[in-house]
Amino acid sequence: GAVVSQHPSRVICKSGTSVKIECRSLDFQATTMFWYRQFPKQSLMLMATSNEGSKATYEQGVEKDKFLINHASLTLSTLTVTSAHPEDSSFYICSAPYSGETQYFGPGTRLLVL
Amino acid sequence: QKEVEQNSGPLSVPEGAIASLNCTYSDRGSQSFFWYRQYSGKSPELIMFIYSNGDKEDGRFTAQLNKASQYVSLLIRDSQPSDSATYLCAVNEGGGTSYGKLTFGQGTILTVHP
Numbered sequence: 001g002a003v004v005s006q007h008p009s010r011v012i013c014k015s016g017t018s019v020k021i022e023c024r025s026l027d028f029q030a031t032t033m034f035w036y037r038q039f040p041k042q043s044l045m046l047m048a049t050s051n052e053g054s055k056a057t058y059e060q061g062v063e064k065d066k067f068l069i070n071h072a073s074l075t076l077s078t079l080t081v082t083s084a085h086p087e088d089s090s091f092y093i094c095s096a097p098y099s100g101e102t103q104y105f106g107p108g109t110r111l112l113v114l
Numbered sequence: 115q116k117e118v119e120q121n122s123g124p125l126s127v128p129e130g131a132i133a134s135l136n137c138t139y140s141d142r143g144s145q146s147f148f149w150y151r152q153y154s155g156k157s158p159e160l161i162m163f164i165y166s167n168g169d170k171e172d173g174r175f176t177a178q179l180n181k182a183s184q185y186v187s188l189l190i191r192d193s194q195p196s197d198s199a200t201y202l203c204a205v206n207e208g209g210g211t212s213y214g215k216l217t218f219g220q221g222t223i224l225t226v227h228p
Contacts, residue, residue, distance in 0.1 A: 032214055043202065043218045044158070093157045097214045102148070108157040 002028050002098035006106035013084055014114055021079045021109045023050075023094030029074035030096035034103065035067075038091040050077040050094075084113045116141045118205050120219035127226055133190040135222050137203030140184070146206040147179055147186045148216065151199045158202055162188070193226040200224070 003026040013019050023033055031052045036044040048069055049057040056069035068080040081088055089112050095103040117140040127133045135149075146165045150158035164170045164177040164186065176189040186205075190197055203219040 034214065034216070043220045046215060046217075049215065091157075095216075102160065102163055103214065103216060104160065105150075105157040 002026075002096070002104040004094065004096050004104050004106040006094055006109050008109060009107060010110045010112075012112045012114065015085050016083055018080055018082045019084055019111060021081075021092055021094075021111075023077045023079070023096070023106050025075045025096045025098075028096075028098050030077075030098070031074060032097060033071065033077040034095045035069065035077075035079050036093045036095065038093060038108075044093065047079075050079075052077075081111065084111070086113045089113045116144075116205075116207065116217050118203055118217050118219040120201075120203050120222050122220055122222060124223040124225050127193050127224070129193060129195060129226055129228050131193050131226075133193045133197065133224055133226070135188040135190075135201050135203075135224065137186045137188075137219050138184055139186070139203075139205045139217075141205070141207065141217075142181075142184065144184075144205045144207060147177070148204040148206070149175075149177060149186075149188045150202040150204060151197075152202055152221065153199045161201075190224075193224075195226050195228055198224060198226050 005024045007022045033050040035047045047062045050069045050071040052071040058064045071077045093108040095105045119138045148163045149161045152158045162177045164179045170177045174191045178187045200221040202221045204216040
């Protein structure tokens, strides 16, 4: 299957700081990528759709000014959690569609805000 | 509100048995259906996708889709302890602006005991 990478895999930061997470499609181009969040023992919740060359589309209830998304190229999308707080601690996962609608997930980034 | 429902389990089966995982969805317009496996602390990995009514087999896995009943299932034959994981059912909303967006069920925890 297609390979999607994320960096960093794990990050610990102080409350009030900003954290940037990168998502890359390694062997294919992705005009669209998706960002999910998963809290412990819960399923994945879609946060936003990242679109290359245009603004991201956010799901209802997701603050676009807090979760900044930039789809800089056909292989890179970044999610910046601004002014992070402990309640933002979660597992953030990106995905990219390959060969139609099939989505492949990155390995995820575990964020802990102290 | 589009919903995807799964029995959270846990489902426990003996090694070598058939594990049956079920999923129902609310949106009749859904076009494609996916099964992902997620090990604890890891991101989801794709097992199978299915678009048409009927069965689709891939090795020990068989996906079954019944659009009239809005039901999709995954059978795992000859279950192995390494199959122990959370299985996520995901439904694609279809084309247009929703292209590629997946709605996930809450996942079914499967335990295969030796």
